[in-house]
Amino acid sequence: MDFLRPAGWEEALAAKAEHPAAVPIAGGTDVMVEINFDHRRPEYLMDLNRVGDLYEWEVGEDAVRLGACVPYARIMEHLRAELPGLALASHTVASPQIRNRGGVGGNLGTASPAGDAHPALLAAGAEVEAESVRGARRIPIDAFYTGVKRNALAPDELIRAVHVKKADGPQQYSKVGTRNAMVIAVCAFGLALHPETRTVRTGIGSAAPTPVRARAAEEFLNAALEEGGLWDNGKAVVPSLAQRFADLCAAACDPIDDVRGTAGYRRHAVGVMARRTLTWTWESYRGARRTTEGAA
Amino acid sequence: MRIDFTVNGRPREADDVWEGESLLYVLRERLGLPGSKNACEQGECGSCTVRLDGVPVCSCLVAAGQVQGREVVTVEGLADLAGQRSRGAVARPGEDTGLSPLQQAFLDAGAVQCGFCTPGLLVAADEMLERHPDPSDADIREALSGNLCRCTGYEKIMDAVRLAAARRAERG
Numbered sequence: 001m002d003f004l005r006p007a008g009w010e011e012a013l014a015a016k017a018e019h020p021a022a023v024p025i026a027g028g029t030d031v032m033v034e035i036n037f038d039h040r041r042p043e044y045l046m047d048l049n050r051v052g053d054l055y056e057w058e059v060g061e062d063a064v065r066l067g068a069c070v071p072y073a074r075i076m077e078h079l080r081a082e083l084p085g086l087a088l089a090s091h092t093v094a095s096p097q098i099r100n101r102g103g104v105g106g107n108l109g110t111a112s113p114a115g116d117a118h119p120a121l122l123a124a125g126a127e128v129e130a131e132s133v134r135g136a137r138r139i140p141i142d143a144f145y146t147g148v149k150r151n152a153l154a155p156d157e158l159i160r161a162v163h164v165k166k167a168d169g170p171q172q173y174s175k176v177g178t179r180n181a182m183v184i185a186v187c188a189f190g191l192a193l194h195p196e197t198r199t200v201r202t203g204i205g206s207a208a209p210t211p212v213r214a215r216a217a218e219e220f221l222n223a224a225l226e227e228g229g230l231w232d233n234g235k236a237v238v239p240s241l242a243q244r245f246a247d248l249c250a251a252a253c254d255p256i257d258d259v260r261g262t263a264g265y266r267r268h269a270v271g272v273m274a275r276r277t278l279t280w281t282w283e284s285y286r287g288a289r290r291t292t293e294g295a296a
Numbered sequence: 297m298r299i300d301f302t303v304n305g306r307p308r309e310a311d312d313v314w315e316g317e318s319l320l321y322v323l324r325e326r327l328g329l330p331g332s333k334n335a336c337e338q339g340e341c342g343s344c345t346v347r348l349d350g351v352p353v354c355s356c357l358v359a360a361g362q363v364q365g366r367e368v369v370t371v372e373g374l375a376d377l378a379g380q381r382s383r384g385a386v387a388r389p390g391e392d393t394g395l396s397p398l399q400q401a402f403l404d405a406g407a408v409q410c411g412f413c414t415p416g417l418l419v420a421a422d423e424m425l426e427r428h429p430d431p432s433d434a435d436i437r438e439a440l441s442g443n444l445c446r447c448t449g450y451e452k453i454m455d456a457v458r459l460a461a462a463r464r465a466e467r468g
Contacts, residue, residue: 001315003361025359029339032357035316036337049362095442098339100351181441182340
């Protein structure tokens with residue numbers, strides 16, 4: 001094994017071009033587990049800790065450009081207002097020790113269906129900034145996950161940043177596990193209200209071969225909210241509407257039975273989380289409307 | 297490969313390090329610092345917790361090559377670190393600083409049973425007390441949520457951290 005230590009981004013791209021099999025390591029929270037357990041013996045390990053700009057973020061007008069290696073702890077601390085869904089998801093990641101090291105770039109690189117960031121990224125809307133010596137491109141998050149632990153990156157590409165849309169409405173994130181800390185998701189659900197476009201977006205984790213959106217559920221809800229004038233009149237989402245949305249979210253799952261839970265349980269739990277996160281976000285949206293309009 | 301870094305305030309070097317080796321292995325097997333414990337090797341138990349440039353991390357998940365030129369504090373360095381904090385000075389190498397106040401509180405509160413999780417808990421709790429000198433129970437639980445103890449049920453550990461914080465408040 002060789003240990004590559006690029007001092008900057010250009011050097012990292014050159015190294016990846018020369019050694020496409022090189023495994024990038026940042027927080028090490030996935031890669032080192034595989035090495036410690038002898039599941040993986042990469043020919044080259046490429047340390048990204050020295051590439052400083054991967055640890056920075058910029059808050060733009062419409063989106064946050066989040067460096068690939070910004071640790072979850074920083075997201076929770078500094079980006080709660082701009083990226084509330086991702087901040088909530090970050091807080092469910094493992095433990096403080098892991099959140100101090102791991103970041104969204106690694107979550108995307110590993111592309112596990114159980115990765116905690118994915119449902120939040122899908123719900124908020126995001127693009128992955130990938131780059132190689134051949135050039136840079138932005139991969140829409142919906143096109144990024146291509147299979148179980150597979151993603152759209154080419155062998156010579158590295159993830160530089162993720163562009164996540166700034167929240168224009170309430171966002172929620174919910175995760176089912178056997179305890180609060182140190183737990184891989186049995187399943188997870190992210191939901192974001194986008195009042196500016198009058199749309200709702202979702203993300204489902206750990207209940208299909210890849211992280212997925214519940215598109216049919218989104219379309220149903222978008223139409224129902226529009227039809228009822230709910231974005232304007234601020235009325236509550238009636239239980240039958242929430243239940244139909246929940247059922248469609250459950251139907252969007254394609255889960256498996258495994259040691260963490262059965263497929264049936266996952267479908268059920270995703271439905272419950274969908275209903276709850278819709279209620280939480282919608283009540284928050286209505287509350288904010290009342291506050292901004294100054295009505296009692 | 298060769299790694300040069302700072303451990304507990306002293307420059308150290310490790311030779312013939314395998315590229316896939318963890319910081320934990322380097323500390324225990326190459327530098328003779330067995331305080332950080334090797335248990336799960338997958339970041340789940342926290343017994344290998346050290347501070348890397350001040351931040352608590354699982355040393356089993358840090359590749360040795362990643363610590364080149366960086367600063368690590370292990371449980372063996374907690375007494376020195378506490379001394380520095382209270383005196384604002386660096387302990388002389390070889391000076392016997394005994395136990396840090398947090399370590400003493402763990403003993404006094406009966407927070408140590410088999411002791412395997414203790415080093416990780418000490419490093420994590422020590423860092424938390426730097427940030428939150430007067431921690432709530434929620435602060436303590438959150439900070440220690442990545443450290444597993446299978447003996448105590450955590451109550452004595454909570455007592456120990458509260459005791460350390462109370463003693464520090466008394467001293468002013």
